[in-house]
Amino acid sequence: MRERLVISVSGKGGVGKTTTAALLTRIVTEKTKRDLLVVDADPVMNLPRALGIDVPKTVGSIATKLRRDIDEGTYSGEVTKQDVLEGEIYEALIEDPRFDFLAMGRTEGEGCYCYVNRLLTQILDTLSQNYEITLLDMSAGLEHLSRRTNRNVDILIIVVDPSRAAYEAALRIRDLAKEVHIEFKKIVVIGNRFPPEIEADLRSQLEIEGLDLIGMIPNDDELSKVNYRGVPLFELDEESPAVKAVDQIAEKLGLLGEVTLLKLLGQE
Amino acid sequence: MSFEDIPVDIGVVYEGERVRGKDMFVELGGPKMAKKFELALARDMGDIEDEKITIVGPDLKDMEEGSYHPFGIVVEVGGKDIEPDLEGVIERRIHEYINFVEGMMHLNQRYDIWIRLSKKSFEKGFNSFEFLGKVLIRLFKSEMNIIEKIQVTFITDPKVIDERYDEAINRYTQRDERARGLTDAEVDTFYGCSLCQSFAPTHVCTITPQRYANCGAISWFDGRAAARVDPKGPLYAIPKGETIDEYRGEYTGVNQAYTEKSLGKVNSVALYSAFEKPHTSCGCFEAIAFVIPEVDGLGIVHRDFKGDTVNGLPFSSMADSTAGGRQVPGFHGISIEYMRSPKFLQVDDGWNRIVWLPEAIKERVGDFIPEEVKDKIATENDAMNIDDLKTFLKQHNHPVVDRWVELEPEEEVAMATDDSGADYVAVPGQMTAMVGGVGGGLEIIFKNAKIYAEKVIIRRTQKGDKKK
Numbered sequence: 199m200r201e202r203l204v205i206s207v208s209g210k211g212g213v214g215k216t217t218t219a220a221l222l223t224r225i226v227t228e229k230t231k232r233d234l235l236v237v238d239a240d241p242v243m244n245l246p247r248a249l250g251i252d253v254p255k256t257v258g259s260i261a262t263k264l265r266r267d268i269d270e271g272t273y274s275g276e277v278t279k280q281d282v283l284e285g286e287i288y289e290a291l292i293e294d295p296r297f298d299f300l301a302m303g304r305t306e307g308e309g310c311y312c313y314v315n316r317l318l319t320q321i322l323d324t325l326s327q328n329y330e331i332t333l334l335d336m337s338a339g340l341e342h343l344s345r346r347t348n349r350n351v352d353i354l355i356i357v358v359d360p361s362r363a364a365y366e367a368a369l370r371i372r373d374l375a376k377e378v379h380i381e382f383k384k385i386v387v388i389g390n391r392f393p394p395e396i397e398a399d400l401r402s403q404l405e406i407e408g409l410d411l412i413g414m415i416p417n418d419d420e421l422s423k424v425n426y427r428g429v430p431l432f433e434l435d436e437e438s439p440a441v442k443a444v445d446q447i448a449e450k451l452g453l454l455g456e457v458t459l460l461k462l463l464g465q466e
Numbered sequence: 467m468s469f470e471d472i473p474v475d476i477g478v479v480y481e482g483e484r485v486r487g488k489d490m491f492v493e494l495g496g497p498k499m500a501k502k503f504e505l506a507l508a509r510d511m512g513d514i515e516d517e518k519i520t521i522v523g524p525d526l527k528d529m530e531e532g533s534y535h536p537f538g539i540v541v542e543v544g545g546k547d548i549e550p551d552l553e554g555v556i557e558r559r560i561h562e563y564i565n566f567v568e569g570m571m572h573l574n575q576r577y578d579i580w581i582r583l584s585k586k587s588f589e590k591g592f593n594s595f596e597f598l599g600k601v602l603i604r605l606f607k608s609e610m611n612i613i614e615k616i617q618v619t620f621i622t623d624p625k626v627i628d629e630r631y632d633e634a635i636n637r638y639t640q641r642d643e644r645a646r647g648l649t650d651a652e653v654d655t656f657y658g659c660s661l662c663q664s665f666a667p668t669h670v671c672t673i674t675p676q677r678y679a680n681c682g683a684i685s686w687f688d689g690r691a692a693a694r695v696d697p698k699g700p701l702y703a704i705p706k707g708e709t710i711d712e713y714r715g716e717y718t719g720v721n722q723a724y725t726e727k728s729l730g731k732v733n734s735v736a737l738y739s740a741f742e743k744p745h746t747s748c749g750c751f752e753a754i755a756f757v758i759p760e761v762d763g764l765g766i767v768h769r770d771f772k773g774d775t776v777n778g779l780p781f782s783s784m785a786d787s788t789a790g791g792r793q794v795p796g797f798h799g800i801s802i803e804y805m806r807s808p809k810f811l812q813v814d815d816g817w818n819r820i821v822w823l824p825e826a827i828k829e830r831v832g833d834f835i836p837e838e839v840k841d842k843i844a845t846e847n848d849a850m851n852i853d854d855l856k857t858f859l860k861q862h863n864h865p866v867v868d869r870w871v872e873l874e875p876e877e878e879v880a881m882a883t884d885d886s887g888a889d890y891v892a893v894p895g896q897m898t899a900m901v902g903g904v905g906g907g908l909e910i911i912f913k914n915a916k917i918y919a920e921k922v923i924i925r926r927t928q929k930g931d932k933k934k
Contacts, residue, residue: 275645285574310750
């Protein structure tokens with residue numbers, strides 16, 4: 199089978215996770231032929247707009263509907279829920295020519311989702327094995343870590359902006375990942391919108407904490423304009439500072455060159 | 467078994483392989499097609515021409531790249547042990563086997579099937595349904611010994627699909643009815659679920675055809691499917707073993723599973739009772755059946771019910787007394803689907819013992835409540851305290867009222883009231899205690915003991931406890 203890499207983008211709310219994920223999507227699809235699955239795991243769902251796609255159905259809404267059907271007793275007898283969920287999730291998967299996209303959304307209503315969540319995990323694990331790269335835009339907060347939805351992640355990217363809260367959140371994410379025994383092959387930090395003169399200080403602070411600062415996304419007026427207008431980040435000029443910065447980050451992560459990716463996966 | 471004459475690889479490694487839109491040669495069935503189906507049919511041996519493959523309509527090689535087609539698959543099987551009950555299981559294997567084909571993706575089932583063939587596999591020469599038919603026939607015959615004869619038909623002609631579609635739908639409906647009617651006595655395997663053991667370490671959910679999992683999410687059929695795929699996973703088979711008491715739902719296999727999975731904490735369970743050796747409750751149950759000692763009946767409250775119930779307690783308070791994987795007589799976590807089961811709390815007298823439940827639930831499971839008792843069960847619109855409930859039950863002559871008559875002459879043998887108010891002991895799981903004695907003995911009920919014991923009533927038992 200082909201090599202597969204799962205990348206997760208985490209960090210405090212508002213630091214630029216979605217922008218980072220969208221720009222990484224753009225770079226990978228423009229510069230490589232790799233099969234890419236992009237998953238918006240943040241219920242706020244900003245990523246579809248940043249990528250310019252419509253999401254008619256989320257995994258959460260499918261799970262909610264299934265729960266409701268079970269409670270209403272309209273669920274047909276012999277057919278198993280695993281099969282139904284699998285089919286519906288594949289139907290919710292958006293097939294863009296450049297990448298496939300799945301929005302997790304959120305489940306509504308009370309009731310137990312133990313079983314439904316387990317089925318979802320199995321289905322998504324199987325699904326992601328079909329792609330060379332799976333990119334997850336995670337929600338702010340740490341629930342996904344403690345629920346271990348991150349357990350198959352190879353590279354954990356933590357985005358920080360110039361705020362103490364974002365920095366502390368990064369350390370908490372690192373600690374929690376350790377506590378719940380999620381084995382990442384690599385944890386890296388991306389600094390977003392930092393004034394250039396702070397970069398060296400951030401790097402050395404992170405180094406003390408054992409975290410690798412893999413790149414900086416500079417403040418970019420063009421990006422701000424695009425974000426303000428709500429148009430896809432694919433429309434951003436390729437010479438814009440943010441695009442160039444993420445390009446370098448993707449290169450460093452080994453997402454663009456065949457050899458470095460293999461090295462990263464320990465399959466030399 | 468050889469697949470040398472098939473132009474692509476066949477194997478379990480291709481399960482879970484997704485054929486993406488841009489890589490597909492054709493799509494068969496799927497969301498874009500209104501009508502599609504797959505159907506397994508049990509036939510008489512004489513009606514089957516063994517290993518015959520029929521293609522009705524255009525074959526793969528006649529299709530345009532990137533096109534969509536309506537699709538039907540009919541697998542007809544015969545054999546001396548083949549019966550219509552097996553059709554569902556056989557039909558499900560179609561999904562599995564098609565997914566074994568390199569470059570083929572099969573999703574869903576019945577009238578929802580969705581199949582894709584990749585360009586790559588088509589280019590390798592997989593250009594006819596003949597190949598798919600051969601693969602299916604060989605896999606079916608080698609994996610299911612009971613199949614002695616098999617023939618497969620692929621339909622792509624929209625007219626023929628139209629003609630046969632209703633037949634398929636009827637068959638599914640019949641099968642669902644049969645599935646709903648499946649009884650615990652008819653199967654020799656139940657399923658257990660330990661998904662909730664992280665919350666309730668001694669909880670073991672026993673899933674039978676007539677007793678859904680407490681969370682309401684897992685049917686016996688779900689259990690069967692999961693245990694087949696991953697027998698060592700959190701959903702596993704429980705051989706029923708000897709039937710100790712069919713009416714109470716006591717089986718040696720279930721008891722053994724409890725002993726093993728609860729590490730000896732729970733050793734004996736009666737599946738259809740809320741009072742005697744009840745099934746354990748996790749934290750995920752959809753509803754609680756709770757004893758209302760004053761009327762000798764059971765109330766029901768579900769998770770979505772906001773506010774207090776007839777006994778002054780909300781779902782959340784009672785959930786604390788119920789949860790945790792213990793056997794708490796009179797506090798019993800259940801699913802909504804279980805309320806639709808003929809076995810529903812049958813040891814305790816089933817619906818005849820239910821005195822209060824939220825209107826929403828009454829509506830939802832209304833068709834399954836016996837007509838003669840339906841209007842006698844109070845909802846939040848009829849009674850919101852015990853006195854009103856008593857009046858309501860008496861006015862409507864609810865079956866539990868008979869229990870009062872039987873008990874009344876010697877009901878309160880002794881009564882102790884603790885009025886000190888300050889000291890109380892929480893006694894979850896110890897709601898009633900039996901004091902031994904020949905031919906009855908005493909039952910001690912701690913009234914409202916979820917919070918504290920206001921009164922202790924000691925009275926004779928085995929007057930109203932009907933057994934079969």
